[in-house]
Each structure stands twice: as structure tokens, then as C-alpha cells.
Amino acid sequence: MGKNRRKCAKNRGPNWGWIQTKTPVLSEVDSSDEKHTVVLDVENTDISKRRVVWRFGGIDREGAWSPSLLTTKEVVNLMDKMSSFETMTLGELFMPGSEHGKTYEISTMPDAALKRLEELYFDDETEIARLRLQSTQRLYGFLREHVFHVLWWDPKHQVWPSQK
Secondary structure, three states: OOOOOOOOOOOOOOOOOOOOOOOOOOEEEOOOOOOEEEEOOOOOHHHHOOEOEEEOOOOOOOOOOOHHHOOHHHHHHHHHHHHHHOOOEHHHHOOOOOOOEEEEEHHHOOHHHHHHHHHOOOOOEOEEEEEEEEOOEEEEEEEEOOEEEEEEEEOOOOOOOOOO
16 A cells, blocks of 8 residues: 555556456556556446445554544444445445545645655555545545545544535
């Protein structure tokens, strides 16, 4: 996931604990001098029809948006929302104009979030995904096909404040 943690072969996904038996449906560039470019292709019917699943190995455990800061009640609410997202396909979650999911280019992130990504060695990523939980609560992570790698829980909409 980060500069010092990830070794990727060209046209293969990162080694995050699963073996890929198919060619990924992602655009990917692998070079030591370039950012690791992965773009979610929700228009691809194979990807858009898959249901989201979760990975937790890359959670930021020490930052301001660490899921470890959740209260018991917040954990229950988060699990309820995540289980409801599992009933939806990626096409439903991330369709243009969807209130549920969005992706953002890392290069346009606010300074505080970008600084934390650099500290975690995730600044070589090009895109981050966000799921809206309720009112101001957001869940941030990286999408690899239909797998959402959870990074941050943002209860007060501070990672990417609204421009409204």
C-alpha cells in the first residue's frame, strides 16, 4: 500500500493477502519513479456488479481519524452501515451522483489528509474512496476491484470538508 510496504508486478494488484487468478480490471502503472496509479472502473460490468467487501489491514491506528477512536455505539452503527453497503454493488455505491460513495484524486486532497498519507507512506496512491455513513460521518479507504481497504473513519467530515 505504501512506498516501503508494497511490491507490485506490472499488471497485477498489490500483495494485500489475496491471490489474483484473473487479470485485474484496473488501470495500473508500476514504476519506482511514478505514483501507483489505480483507478476504479465502475463502468466495467464485471466490476460494477460485484458487491463490496472489506479489508482492515491498512487501518491508520494512530492518526486523528483512527477507527480505534470509535465508541461502542459508534462501532455498532458503523458495522450496521457497512453490512448494508455489502448488499449493494459497486455500481450502485459509486455511480455518478450517488450519495453513498465517491472517489477523489489524492493530488487534490486537503493538506492535513495529504500529510497523514505521506506519514503512512500512502502518498504514492492516486485515488482514495469515500463512503458516506450518515450526516457528517465518512469512511475512507482504497478500492481494489470490489475490495475496500479501510483507512480512516471521519466522524466530523474533516478529512475532506464540504465546500458548501
